[in-house]
Structure formats: structure tokens, C-alpha cells
Amino acid sequence: xxxxxxxxxxxxxxxxxxxxxxxxxxxxxxxxxxxxxxxxxxxxxxxxxxxxxxxxxxxxxxxxxxxxxxxxxxxxxxxxxxxxxxxxxxxxxxxxxxxxxxxxxxxxxxxxxxxxxxxxxxxxxxxxxxxxxxxxxxxxxxxxxxxxxxxxxxxxxxxxxxxxxxxxxxxxxxxxxxxxxxxxxxxxxxxxxxxxxxxxxxxxxxxxxxxxxxxxxxxxxxxxxxxxxxxxxxxxxxxxxxxxxxxxxxxxxxxxxxxxxxxxxxxxx
Amino acid sequence: xxxxxxxxxxxxxxxxxxxxxxxxxxxxxxxxxxxxxxxxxxxxxxxxxxxxxxxxxxxxxxxxxxxxxxxxxxxxxxxxxxxxxxxxxxxxxxxxxxxxxxxxxxxxxxxxxxxxxxxxxxxxxxxxxxxxxxxxxxxxxxxxxxxxxxxxxxxxxxxxxxxxxxxxxxxxxxxxxxxxxxxxxxxxxxxxxxxxxxxxxxxxxxxxxxxxxxxxxxxxxxxxxxxxxxxxxxxxxxxxxxxxxxxxxxxxxxxxxxxxxxxxxxxxxxxxxxxxxxxxxxxxxxxxxxxxxxxxxxxxxxxxxxxxxxxxxxxxxxxxxxxxxxxxxxxxxxxxxxxxxxxxxxxxxxxxxxxxxxxxxxxxxxxxxxxxxxxxxxxxxxxxxxxxxxxxxxxxxxxxxxxxxxxxxxxxxxxxxxxxxxxxxxxxxxxxxx
Numbered sequence: 001x002x003x004x005x006x007x008x009x010x011x012x013x014x015x016x017x018x019x020x021x022x023x024x025x026x027x028x029x030x031x032x033x034x035x036x037x038x039x040x041x042x043x044x045x046x047x048x049x050x051x052x053x054x055x056x057x058x059x060x061x062x063x064x065x066x067x068x069x070x071x072x073x074x075x076x077x078x079x080x081x082x083x084x085x086x087x088x089x090x091x092x093x094x095x096x097x098x099x100x101x102x103x104x105x106x107x108x109x110x111x112x113x114x115x116x117x118x119x120x121x122x123x124x125x126x127x128x129x130x131x132x133x134x135x136x137x138x139x140x141x142x143x144x145x146x147x148x149x150x151x152x153x154x155x156x157x158x159x160x161x162x163x164x165x166x167x168x169x170x171x172x173x174x175x176x177x178x179x180x181x182x183x184x185x186x187x188x189x190x191x192x193x194x195x196x197x198x199x200x201x202x203x204x205x206x207x208x209x210x211x212x213x214x215x216x217x218x219x220x221x222x223x224x225x226x227x228x229x230x231x232x233x234x235x236x237x238x239x240x241x242x243x244x245x246x247x248x249x250x251x252x253x254x255x256x257x258x259x260x261x262x263x264x265x266x267x268x269x
Numbered sequence: 270x271x272x273x274x275x276x277x278x279x280x281x282x283x284x285x286x287x288x289x290x291x292x293x294x295x296x297x298x299x300x301x302x303x304x305x306x307x308x309x310x311x312x313x314x315x316x317x318x319x320x321x322x323x324x325x326x327x328x329x330x331x332x333x334x335x336x337x338x339x340x341x342x343x344x345x346x347x348x349x350x351x352x353x354x355x356x357x358x359x360x361x362x363x364x365x366x367x368x369x370x371x372x373x374x375x376x377x378x379x380x381x382x383x384x385x386x387x388x389x390x391x392x393x394x395x396x397x398x399x400x401x402x403x404x405x406x407x408x409x410x411x412x413x414x415x416x417x418x419x420x421x422x423x424x425x426x427x428x429x430x431x432x433x434x435x436x437x438x439x440x441x442x443x444x445x446x447x448x449x450x451x452x453x454x455x456x457x458x459x460x461x462x463x464x465x466x467x468x469x470x471x472x473x474x475x476x477x478x479x480x481x482x483x484x485x486x487x488x489x490x491x492x493x494x495x496x497x498x499x500x501x502x503x504x505x506x507x508x509x510x511x512x513x514x515x516x517x518x519x520x521x522x523x524x525x526x527x528x529x530x531x532x533x534x535x536x537x538x539x540x541x542x543x544x545x546x547x548x549x550x551x552x553x554x555x556x557x558x559x560x561x562x563x564x565x566x567x568x569x570x571x572x573x574x575x576x577x578x579x580x581x582x583x584x585x586x587x588x589x590x591x592x593x594x595x596x597x598x599x600x601x602x603x604x605x606x607x608x609x610x611x612x613x614x615x616x617x618x619x620x621x622x623x624x625x626x627x628x629x630x631x632x633x634x635x636x637x638x639x640x641x642x643x644x645x646x647x648x649x650x651x652x653x654x655x656x657x658x659x660x661x662x663x664x665x666x667x668x669x670x671x672x673x674x675x676x677x678x679x680x681x682x683x684x685x686x687x688x689x690x691x692x693x694x695x696x697x698x699x700x701x702x703x
Contacts, residue, residue: 030359035305035366082534088483089299092362093476096304100473101527107469107520195377199370206367210358241672243381249374256367264355 004238014136015230018188018200021143023222024150025181026205027215031161036095037079037178038201041185042194043102044068044075049190050109065186072182075102080175139187146180158215196245200226203252207259229255277508280518283401283409284508287462287474288500290413293420294455295479296492300431305362306349306452307475309369310342310459311468316372317341318464319379335460342456350448353434398466398508398518405465412461416454427451428489466519473523474500481533499529506555513562610637614702617644623653631664633702640702641665642693646686652676665689 029037048071049064057063075098082094150157156173181201188197204226208218233251237244298306317338325333345368352364420427426447430437437444462471482495507522528551536544613633620626630648634641645661652658662671669685676682690696 030363033302033360033362035362086483088487089480090302090304092302092304093299093480096308096472096476097480097527097530100469100476100523103469104473104520104523104527108516108524111516111520195370195373199374202363202367202370206359206363209363210356243378246374246378246381249370250378253367253371253374256371260352260356260364263358 007238008234010133010136011234012231014139014191015234016227017136017140017143018184018192019204019223019226019230020219021147021150021180021184022200023204023208023226024147024215024219025177025184026201026203026222027209027218028157028161028177029181029201030205030209033090033092034079034095035202036092036099038181038185038198039194040079040095040099040102041072041075041178041182042189042197043099043106044071045182045185045189046194047071047102047106047109048186050106050113054109054113064190068186068189069183072186073179076175076178076182079178080171083171083174135191142183142187146183150180154215193245196248199249199252203229203249203256207256210259210263225255225259226252277512279401279403279406280398281504281508283398283406283465284474284504284522285501286406286409286413287466287471288478288497288504290417290458291462291471291474292478292496292500293417293493294458295475295477295496296482296489297427297431297451298455298475299479299483301361301434303361303365304476305365305369306455307459308468308472309365309372310345310452310456311463311471312369312372312376313341313345314338314456314460314463315468316375316379317460319376323379335464338460338464339457342460343453346449346452346456349452350445353448354438354445398470398522401465409461409465413458416458419454423450469523470519473503473526477503477523477526477530481530484533484537499526499533503529509559510555513559610640610702614640614644617647623651623657627653627657627660630661634664637702639693639695642689643695643702646689646695649677649682649686 029035045068048068051071052064052067055067057067078098079095082098083091084094153173153176157177160170160173160177185197188200192200204222205218207225208222211221212218229252230248233248236242236251237247298304315338317340318334320341321331321334321337348368349361349365353361356364426442430442430444430447430451434444437447459471462474466474478496478499479492481499482492485495486492503526504522506525506528508518510516510525511518511521532544532548532551535547610633613629613636617626617629617633620629626648630641630644633644642665645665648661649658653661662669669689670681671685672679672681677686
């Protein structure tokens with residue numbers, strides 16, 4: 001019994017920490033319609049880890065994290081720099097192509113690794129069951145630093161999102177934004193997998209964005225509903241022995257569907 | 270040479286059929302800023318196929334699979350058309366993005382509760398163009414042709430809505446109905462294309478050639494020509510590359526489409542001469558790689574794989590690199606291919622590393638299931654790390670009710686092991702690995 005209490009304590013602590021920053025960044029991503037950007041970074045983190053496996057660096061070791069970080073920084077740079085001026089090409093298309101290329105690179109790597117197919121699946125699905133207190137500690141420390149950074153410079157980032165009074169050196173702020181996203185990606189993808197990391201970012205923020213335009217309130221609503229959905233998913237997964245990541249995402253998805261129904265039934269004045 | 274044409278001709282024609290219709294749709298998708306839609310629809314279609322497989326045990330290309338996939342795609346089309354009109358607080362792309370996450374999670378959820386999951390994942394993403402048959406091609410031509418005719422007849426309203434949604438609403442067009450039709454036709458194309466090509470290649474065909482053409486011109490006719498040219502070229506380069514160097518075809522085709530876009534972007538955004546120089550370097554490198562590559566092995570269209578169901582194809586494709594590339598870690602001290610069950614069993618005894626041992630067990634399961642089951646039990650007895658354990662349990666491919674979180678000695682697993690022993694009659698003579 002104490003084992004399952006311990007399990008839940010670790011999980012809930014991590015989820016609560018992760019969701020704050022993810023919801024906030026997610027609000028940015030949704031406002032700016034850069035939906036794919038997170039998938040690009042997630043997939044690149046996975047690709048970095050796969051390359052690491054190719055170089056005999058054990059999955060989940062510090063070396064593997066460094067490989068992921070390098071891949072993600074490259075991705076953040078590309079995301080910030082590649083901004084088409086052509087009105088016929090939405091920025092999202094370029095981001096989509098980057099995502100496809102990251103995925104393609106991972107699949108081609110998987111072809112040449114023994115048991116590569118299993119690794120590709122693993123990086124998609126993650127295994128949060130491995131979460132331990134040290135991981136929670138490191139994640140919490142990094143998240144707090146990033147939260148402070150984002151709080152201090154919130155004006156610049158919000159200006160980017162709302163398109164009012166663009167900050168000077170727009171590309172630099174873009175790069176910093178994607179780098180933050182990348183750093184949390186590197187931390188979260190080995191435990192949560194590509195899809196769950198993406199869902200943490202997108203779904204709570206999407207729910208919040210449907211109900212409020214204010215940033216602070218949005219983070220609060222997204223965090224609260226997201227955490228509630230994750231707790232339900234976590235319990236279902238644990239007690240009914242269902243796949244961890246997918247169950248959490250489906251639970252978040254159910255909240256999103258409910259929010260859609262509410263929004264359509266009660267149109268905003 | 271003839272062998273080449275025989276092996277790659279059909280996949281190439283399938284790619285051409287795909288680029289013809291997907292390229293055109295891509296131009297619409299770009300102007301509607303719904304880049305995600307195809308990945309989301311493809312994922313939803315895959316959920317239908319996996320669901321049909323789990324519920325009715327049908328294989329990849331059966332009628333029931335298509336019906337299940339199409340039904341889900343139509344449901345999604347209705348949802349997107351309504352959401353575009355009714356959900357005003359967040360962009361259509363965000364709704365599509367969330368629906369993608371949910372569909373992908375559903376697919377993984379279904380796979381996770383089914384055995385042999387990762388084979389499905391790999392197949393869903395990478396596809397199996399190499400194994401396309403004449404029936405596939407015919408199906409593609411008929412379906413894509415029909416959709417193409419619909420689009421050319423209805424091109425005016427579609428283009429109107431693609432360009433200016435709010436204007437169309439003001440003019441009293443029935444946008445929800447038109448949008449439903451648009452997404453439904455897209456869904457039909459994607460259902461068929463993904464079954465053959467996989468998610469990645471379909472996405473690449475949809476987005477990349479259309480983006481390349483937008484770099485050069487705004488005229489629809491010229492854009493179509495550039496789109497089709499870029500798609501065909503990418504398919505050709507990717508097929509040759511994958512064939513010579515033994516990679517999955519789908520990702521390779523997508524890779525070269527990406528290379529084309531990078532070069533086209535360089536051409537338009539910086540200087541043509543720089544782009545030209547890079548293009549020359551890339552093509553010289555490409556040709557050198559093709560020439561220098563060892564001749565391909567193992568894959569032959571005359572093998573039963575031609576019409577075999579996709580999961581089997583993938584199993585072959587997945588094990589092919591391992592078999593052809595006798596990696597040092599798999600065969601310490603020797604460069605020969607280990608093919609028989611007894612050789613694998615002997616190698617298993619000699620190998621200490623849990624990862625290599627897992628690969629040996631998986632190989633043995635392919636070669637000789639009884640021997641594989643025995644090795645799997647011996648392997649699991651040692652309680653290897655969780656992920657390796659999971660790989661072997663997946664590889665057994667049977668609903669054993671094994672609890673991967675518990676050690677081997679736990680009662681639930683002891684019972685599962687007993688079931689496996691009975692099934693393969695492992696206690697009966699002769700020993701299976703001889």
C-alpha cells in the first residue's frame with residue numbers, strides 16, 4: 001500500500017509542476033498558431049536520444065539528455081529563423097515540414113538500430129512509470145528557473161503573441177521562446193513520451209483559451225482542469241492496468257470535448 | 270535493370286498517383302492554414318484500422334478495415350466542419366491539433382492493450398509502399414480519380430472558401446456543408462493513401478510539393494505543374510535511395526521531398542548560385558552513395574510478401590536489417606549469419622548483455638516459435654530491465670496476461686509462464702531448440 005502511495009505522491013508532484021509552465025507556453029503556442037512547434041521539438045528530443053542509442057549511449061543517461069538537448073537547440077534555432085515572408089506559405093507549414101523531417105530522421109535511424117522499432121514506439125509512448133524523486137527534483141529546479149525567466153520577461157513574449165508592439169530583435173525572443181520549450185521537452189520526453197508532452201502543452205491551454213483571454217486566469221484554469229484530468233487518467237491507468245500515456249491523454253481529451261460542448265452550447269457574449 | 274523496374278515500378282506509380290491528388294489538395298490545405306489536418310485525419314483513419322483489426326481480427330486490406338476507417342474519417346469531417354463554424358475562441362488549427370493528440374493516444378491505447386504493438390506503430394508511421402500491388406494501384410487510380418473529378422467540378426466554391434472563409438459566410442454560402450464535403454473527400458483520399466503509404470509519406474506529399482510551388486508562383490495552373498514535378502522527383506529519388514541502402518521507403522521519399530524544399534527555399538531566399546552549388550554537391554553525394562552502396566539483399570517482389578498483409582511485411586522489413594547487418598554485438602567474434610534455432614540458442618547462452626539477449630530471443634521467435642518461447646521464458650526468468658522485458662513479452666505476441674511490472678516469480682506471471690509452456694508443449698520431448 002505504501003508503495004502505491006509513494007507512486008502517486010511522486011507522480012502528482014511531477015504533474016503539478018509540469019503543468020504550470022506547459023499551460024503557460026501552450027497559451028502562447030495557441031495564440032500564435034504554432035501548434036506543431038512543440039511536436040517538432042519533442043520529436044527532435046526523441047531523435048537525439050535515438051542517435052545516442054546508435055552511439056551506445058544508454059537511454060535516459062546524462063549523455064542521452066545532452067544529445068537530446070543539442071538536437072532541440074538546433075530545432076529552436078531553425079524554428080526561430082525560418083519564418084516565410086511569402087503570404088501563401090503559413091509559418092505552420094514550415095513547422096510541419098520540420099516535424100516531418102524530424103520524424104523521418106527518427107524512423108530512418110530506427111531502421112538501422114537493432115530493435116529500433118521498439119525504441120521508436122517507446123519514444124512516442126514514454127514510460128512515466130519510471131519517475132523517481134531525483135527526476136522530480138531536477139525537473140522542478142529547471143522549471144522554477146524557467147518560470148522566473150518567463151515572469152521577468154513576460155512583456156516581450158506576450159507582445160510576440162498578441163502582435164502588438166513587437167519587441168526589437170524579434171528572432172532572438174522567438175529563439176528564447178522555442179529554447180524554453182525545448183528545454184522542458186528534453187526533460188519531459190524521456191519520461192512522458194512525445195505525445196503526452198505535446199498533450200500537456202496543448203490540451204489544458206486549449207481549454208483555457210476557449211474561456212478566457214487573460215493570461216493569468218488562463219494559466220490557472222488550464223492548470224486546474226489539466227491536473228484534474230491527469231489525476232483521473234493516472235488512477236484509471238494504475239488501477240485498471242491501462243497504458244499510461246495514452247490513458248492520460250484520453251482523459252485530457254475528454255475534458256477538452258466537454259469544454260467544446262459547453263462552449264458551443266453557451267456562446268460567449 | 271529489369272529487376273529494378275519490376276521492384277520499384279509499382280511503388281513509383283503509386284507515388285505518382287498520390288502526388289497527383291495530394292499535391293492539389295495541399296494547395297487548399299496551405300491556403301486554409303490547416304496543415305495539421307492530414308496528420309490528424311491519417312491518425313483517425315489508423316485508429317479505425319487498428320480498431321477493426323482488434324475487434325474483428327481482420328487484416329490490413331480487407332473491406333471491413335476500409336469501412337471502419339472511412340466511417341471514422343467521415344465523423345471527423347463532420348466535426349471539423351462544425352468546429353470551424355462554431356468554435357470561435359481558438360483557431361481551427363488548434364482544434365485539429367488537439368484532435369490529433371487524442372487520435373494518436375487512442376491508437377497507442379489500442380496498441381498498448383494488444384500484443385505486438387510496436388510493429389503496428391512502425392507500420393502506421395512508415396507504411397509499406399514497397400509492397401504495393403497492382404490491386405493497390407488500381408484502387409488508388411479509381412479512388413483518387415473520382416475525388417479528382419469531384420474537385421475539378423466543384424473547384425469554384427472550394428477555392429472561394431479556401432481564400433476567404435468569412436466572406437463566404439457573409440455571402441450566405443452553406444459553409445458547413447461545403448467544408449464537410451471538403452474534409453470528407455480529403456478523408457477518403459487519406460484513408461486509401463495511408464493504408465499504402467503510411468502517415469509520414471502522405472503528409473510529406475500533401476504539404477511539401479505545395480509549399481515548393483508557392484515559393485515560385487501564385488498561379489494555380491503553374492503551381493499544380495510544379496507541385497506534381499516536385500512530388501514525382503522526390504518519389505524517384507527516395508525510392509532509389511531506400512532500395513539501394515536498405516531503408517524504409519516512406520521516410521526516404523519524405524526525406525527527399527524535404528531536401529527539395531530546402532533547396533527551393535535557398536534558391537528563392539538567398540542566391541540562386543548558392544542553391545545551385547548546394548544542389549550539385551547534394552546530387553553528387555547522392556549518386557556516390559547509390560553507386561558505393563552494397564547491392565541490396567533479401568527484398569524481392571517475387572517473395573510471398575507481394576500480397577501478404579502489412580503487419581507481416583513490416584515484421585520482415587524490421588528484421589531484415591538485423592539479419593542482413595550481422596552486427597558485431599549480435600554475433601561476437603563471427604561475421605556469419607545465425608539462422609537456425611539451435612545456433613540462436615547457443616548464442617543466447619554465450620551472451621551476457623540483456624539487450625542483445627532480447628534481440629536473440631526475438632529472432633528465435635521469428636525462426637522457430639517453440640524454441641523462441643523457451644528462450645523467452647529463460648530470458649524472463651532472469652528479470653531483465655523493464656523495457657527489455659516488455660519487448661520480449663510483446664514479441665511473444667499472445668495474450669498471456671503477463672504483468673510486466675511484476676517479477677518473474679510473482680504468481681500472476683508464474684501462471685502466464687505455465688500457459689506458455691502448455692501451449693508450446695515445452696516439457697515434451699524433444700527439446701525445441703535442437
